[in-house]
Amino acid sequence: MIQVAGLTKAFGGSKVLDGVSFAVPPGELVALMGLSGTGKSVLLLHIIGLLTPDAGTITVDGEHITELSERKLLAFRRKVGYLFQDGALYDFMTVGENLAFPLKEHTRLKAADIRAKSAAYLKMVDLDGAADKYPSELSGGMRKRAALARALITDVKVLLCDEPTSGLDPIRSRDISLLIRELSKKAGCATVVATHDIVNAFRIADRAFVLDRGRFAAQGTEQEVRGSADPFVKEFLAG
Ligand SMILES: Nc1ncnc2c1ncn2[C@@H]1O[C@H](COP(=O)(O)OP(=O)(O)OP(=O)(O)O)[C@@H](O)[C@H]1O
Ligand SMILES: [Mg+2]
Structure with missing residues (x-):
């Protein structure tokens, strides 16, 4: 449902995303983790076409969104739910x-x-x-x-959630996370949840991606990500 290939984006000379590639099939929920300012929101904004990449392609439900006209982009956004x-x-x-x-x-x-x-x-x-x-x-x-x-x-066929637990206590954070999982699974959405809430990310995600310096430092199931030898990933998970 979502296919991102070689996504690169810089602001004022500093590269935020440096060739990011991943795919999310219908019904799968992935967590996009990383420190503040690593480009999680920037990545989500590309998937609904609110930002355009410097390089790379983004395909959602078979549509190359970087090639859509403004009118077609508006129509396309109906398929995508965005929790800002x-x-x-x-x-x-x-x-x-x-x-x-x-x-x-x-x-x-x-x-x-x-x-x-x-x-x-x-x-x-x-x-x-x-x-x-x-x-x-x-x-x-x-x-x-x-x-x-x-x-x-x-x-919608795609659900993008940006920091759904920010500002909430641990119980409310768990509840909204579980609700996102329940409802996105029921609707069969390809779902991406951007968050630095590690506990809830692993609680609900089928797979997780850890963004660091423009690339995924680790990706996979909770077990795979926790088993990563990448120094940043280890430090990030250790809190
Ligand atoms: N429209 C923009 N113009 C210039 N720089 C931008 C723009 N949007 C984002 N950035 C920069 O890109 C980087 C990544 O920002 P982004 O908001 O994606 O981080 P984030 O991972 O979502 O952080 P947080 O966890 O705090 O929400 C930051 O350095 C930010 O200043
Ligand atoms: Mg953000």
Whole structure:
């Protein structure tokens, strides 16, 4: 579903990504781990075409996204759910309106169907009853759950989550992580979770990638990554 080959990106002369390659089949959840500032968000932004690579190719669901016109790119993004690093609900809309928004933008569903679908997705993330609340009235964990429901609501094939546990306590972090796994598996999404939360990354990921100086210093199952002889990986995992 996601194929990245030789992805290279520099900002102002400093290379953030230096020939990164990987693939994620439908239904697989991978964790993208690494220190702050190593390029996790930059990598995710390439997968939805919000950044363009200096070199390399990105194919999602058979589409070469670097070659898409602006109009086709907009259509392509409907297939991709993105949980932004800061949650990014619209503050001026209620939770229900936040969920309805992508459906209004991207589908031809009738108002009643939009309401029903929004309610069903809110229930799925255990937020039934919160439809009329504003994001400012919710806790951080509730906001993340609402944003997750909104990311998934257009029946996406790809789910990208950027630091889904940041700012949450250990219990809420575990819960949102397990919920991401449950819902992405149910939807059959190819899912990438960018995080430096090692515990939860291994808790939910089928495979993990550790990004260091523009490349993957280790990749594979938890056992394979933990068994890596790479000095950076060892230090990163040791905390
Ligand atoms: N639009 C941009 N213009 C210039 N530099 C950028 C831009 N976006 C990211 N960078 C730089 O690229 C590097 C990687 O940033 P990125 O946000 O991907 O890190 P990250 O791994 O997601 O970190 P964190 O864990 O803190 O979220 C940083 O040095 C950042 O300053
Ligand atoms: Mg980031």
